[in-house]
Every structure is written in structure tokens, then in C-alpha cells.
Amino acid sequence: MRVFQLSQRHQVQQTPQTSSLASFYSMWDAVARFAKEIRASEFMSDMIRRRDAYGSDGVMGALDCATLYGLTRWLRPMVLVESGGFIGMSSAFILKALVDEKLANAKLYSIELSQDCEQGALIPEELRSSGGFVPMRGRIEDFLKGDQLPASIDMFLHDSSHSYQHMLWEFRQFWPRLRDGGLLVSHDVQMNAAFPEFVTNTYALEKKTGRRDFERTSHYEWGRWGYIGFAIKKVGR
Numbered sequence: 001m002r003v004f005q006l007s008q009r010h011q012v013q014q015t016p017q018t019s020s021l022a023s024f025y026s027m028w029d030a031v032a033r034f035a036k037e038i039r040a041s042e043f044m045s046d047m048i049r050r051r052d053a054y055g056s057d058g059v060m061g062a063l064d065c066a067t068l069y070g071l072t073r074w075l076r077p078m079v080l081v082e083s084g085g086f087i088g089m090s091s092a093f094i095l096k097a098l099v100d101e102k103l104a105n106a107k108l109y110s111i112e113l114s115q116d117c118e119q120g121a122l123i124p125e126e127l128r129s130s131g132g133f134v135p136m137r138g139r140i141e142d143f144l145k146g147d148q149l150p151a152s153i154d155m156f157l158h159d160s161s162h163s164y165q166h167m168l169w170e171f172r173q174f175w176p177r178l179r180d181g182g183l184l185v186s187h188d189v190q191m192n193a194a195f196p197e198f199v200t201n202t203y204a205l206e207k208k209t210g211r212r213d214f215e216r217t218s219h220y221e222w223g224r225w226g227y228i229g230f231a232i233k234k235v236g237r
């Protein structure tokens with residue numbers, strides 16, 4: 001199954017638009033399968049125990065963590081940035097997906113503004129010390145201004161301030177950094193119109209028919225699952 005998915009992803013570079021779309025459409029089944037697997041796992045039970053012992057205020061819920069895990073496993077990213085790392089519920093599921101895909105050199109840059117929280121406290125020690133977790137303390141705005149983040153990334157997760165302005169600002173900042181086929185993921189897309197508005201603006205329509213103009217549309221696929229939204233970047237050729 002893995003080989004099948006990888007070869008399909010490679011095809012995206014050269015094949016006609018219909019098969020590109022078909023290969024991305026198949027991601028839904030893969031993500032659902034990975035999410036189901038982690039939902040039933042000992043890792044999930046352990047994370048829920050940790051979260052309940054620490055206090056669950058402000059952390060990503062179990063269903064969304066499973067979706068995030070599935071998306072990460074499907075993409076197999078090497079360079080990831082997350083905003084709003086906090087005590088690390090989302091980080092733990094990303095790191096677990098990287099380990100399960102045996103991506104030993106992958107890096108998660110996890111940005112957290114608050115000086116008070118114990119950043120990454122929920123992440124199991126073996127994942128935290130695996131070398132993939134790169135905690136960064138400060139405002140995401142300042143890290144971008146200081147050019148302290150990778151210029152090219154495979155996956156971005158928004159989970160910081162959920163104001164309309166800030167969400168849209170982060171999407172617009174990180175979308176250009178995503179490579180072709182890279183993934184923008186947002187938590188709490190139900191909070192305001194930022195995510196649907198952003199996705200709407202990636203569509204280009206044919207004047208005559210009002211149908212999607214594949215060439216000029218800048219995503220391959222997008223969707224929403226629970227409170228998670230995602231969009232797969234398509235670079236124009």
C-alpha cells in the first residue's frame with residue numbers, strides 16, 4: 001500500500017490533471033486508515049492519560065490529533081512548522097507519525113509564545129529527545145521577521161491565536177513557503193471565516209463555464225475533518 005501511495009505521489013509531477021486529482025483524492029482513505037489506527041492505539045490512551053493528568057485546557061482534542069497524525073503519515077514531511085506548540089499535544093502526534101514513518105531526520109519547529117507554559121511537557125520523552133523536536137519560544141511574527149524559520153517547508157500547522165486576522169496572516173505567510181504537494185493544516189477552522197476564505201482564494205474558475213480552471217487553481221485537494229482544515233499546495237507550471 002505504501003509503495004502504491006508513493007508512486008502515485010511521484011506521478012503528480014508529470015501526469016495529466018485528471019490522474020493528479022485522482023491520486024490526491026485517494027488520500028482520504030489513507031488518512032482515515034491512519035487515524036483509525038492511532039485512535040485504537042496504546043499511544044492514544046497514554047496521551048489521553050497524560051493530558052488528563054496535566055490539564056486539558058487549550059490542547060488539541062483526541063479526534064483532531066488522530067486526523068493530524070493521519071495527515072502527517074500520509075505526507076511523510078521532512079520539514080514542519082507548527083504555531084502554538086504549547087504543552088505539546090499536537091506536537092506529540094506529529095512526532096509519533098514521523099517515527100512511525102521512520103523519518104529519522106525530519107524536523108518539527110514548534111513555536112510557542114508563552115514563557116509560562118512548560119513547552120512540550122506532554123510529549124513522551126523518547127519522542128522529545130528523538131532529535132526531531134525543535135522548540136522555539138517567542139512570537140511567530142518575530143521568528144519570521146528575524147528569518148529564523150526554514151524558507152521551504154513540507155507542512156505547516158496553525159494552532160496559535162484563532163483570531164480571523166491572525167489565522168489569515170499565518171496562512172498567507174506560510175503558503176508561499178510550502179513546496180508543491182506541501183500541506184497547510186489549521187486547527188479550529190470553525191472559529192471564523194479565515195480558512196474557507198483562504199481556500200476560496202486558491203480557486204480559479206473558467207470564465208465561460210464557471211468550472212474550476214485546474215491550471216490556475218493553486219491547490220490539489222482540500223478538506224475539513226472535525227475542527228481540522230487542510231489544503232495541499234499546487235505550484236503553477
Ligand SMILES: C[S@@+](CC[C@H](N)C(=O)[O-])C[C@H]1O[C@@H](n2cnc3c(N)ncnc32)[C@H](O)[C@@H]1O
Pocket residue numbers: 058059060083084085086087088089090091111112113114117138139140141159160161
Ligand atoms: C490552542 S493553544 C495550542 C495547543 C497545542 N497545539 C496543543 O495541542 O497542545 C494556542 C497557543 O498558541 C500560543 N500563541 C498565541 N499567539 C501566538 C503567536 N503569535 N506566536 C506563537 N504562539 C502563539 C499561545 O500562547 C497558546 O499556548
